[in-house]
Amino acid sequence: MSEKSVLEQMRADIERALAKPLEQRRWAMIVDIEKCVGCHGCTAACKAENKTPHGVDYRFVKDAEDGEYPDVKHYFMPNLCMQCDKAPCVEACTDGSVTKGVDGVVRIDYAKNTGDPKVTAACPYGVMSTDEGDYYTKGTPKLEPYEDAATFEYGQEAGRKDKIGKNRKCHYCLHRIEAGMLPACVSTCIGEANYFGDLNDPESLVAKLAGKKGIYIFGADFGTDPITRYLGADEYHCAMCHE
Ligand code: SF4
Numbered sequence: 001m002s003e004k005s006v007l008e009q010m011r012a013d014i015e016r017a018l019a020k021p022l023e024q025r026r027w028a029m030i031v032d033i034e035k036c037v038g039c040h041g042c043t044a045a046c047k048a049e050n051k052t053p054h055g056v057d058y059r060f061v062k063d064a065e066d067g068e069y070p071d072v073k074h075y076f077m078p079n080l081c082m083q084c085d086k087a088p089c090v091e092a093c094t095d096g097s098v099t100k101g102v103d104g105v106v107r108i109d110y111a112k113n114t115g116d117p118k119v120t121a122a123c124p125y126g127v128m129s130t131d132e133g134d135y136y137t138k139g140t141p142k143l144e145p146y147e148d149a150a151t152f153e154y155g156q157e158a159g160r161k162d163k164i165g166k167n168r169k170c171h172y173c174l175h176r177i178e179a180g181m182l183p184a185c186v187s188t189c190i191g192e193a194n195y196f197g198d199l200n201d202p203e204s205l206v207a208k209l210a211g212k213k214g215i216y217i218f219g220a221d222f223g224t225d226p227i228t229r230y231l232g233a234d235e236y237h238c239a240m241c242h243e
């Protein structure tokens with residue numbers, strides 16, 4: 001029998017996790033920046049999946065350089081929600097809409113969320129946005145209907161109008177995971193640079209990688225205990241410093 005591909009392994013890991021109660025799962029993503037080729041496919045896949053408008057990017061990839069000539073390194077750094085265990089966005093939220101799930105994913109309840117700018121500002125990673133109601137096709141002869149199309153974030157079908165004025169961020173595509181699928185960014189990455197699964201399952205690919213040498217906690221000094229981790233990043237400086 002042929003060996004399972006990385007994507008097949010991760011889908012099998014998700015299936016095993018879904019067979020357990022929610023509180024026994026701990027979803028996690030590991031991004032290998034040595035494998036990232038900077039194609040921005042993950043950003044595009046995320047935009048298509050979650051219909052994020054102009055001004056809201058759940059996932060973006062920074063083009064960065066480190067060092068001085070002739071000892072210069074160039075790399076790409078995907079940025080996304082770190083699903084922090086001590087999440088400043090949750091602490092800053094006063095309307096009760098931004099919460100840490102028992103499966104590790106930080107959620108936003110759009111029905112309760114009031115789009116408090118303090119919640120956006122609280123994220124030290126710069127990955128929380130406020131949907132200001134902007135459109136890519138604003139100023140053109142016609143606002144395209146896909147910009148108002150419904151998404152299925154957090155398992156709820158909701159059109160764009162329900163999200164304007166709200167805080168928004170990456171949720172690891174929880175709605176896809178709970179249907180047995182990988183997050184959109186993971187399934188479309190041509191470099192296979194993203195690993196996703198259940199950290200509580202020692203047989204999962206992500207749990208095996210988490211114990212490997214070279215795993216890097218990006219922004220560890222922020223003190224937020226992020227779940228999202230990086231591989232191959234420890235030799236580079238903080239990508240947030242490179243705009
Ligand atoms: S899709 Fe993969 S290779 Fe392309 S930018 Fe995103 S993480 Fe990097």
Ligand code: SF4
Pocket residue numbers: 080081082083084087088089090106122123124125126127128169224
């Ligand atoms: S990375 Fe930012 S938005 Fe995500 S949980 Fe941490 S503080 Fe909140």
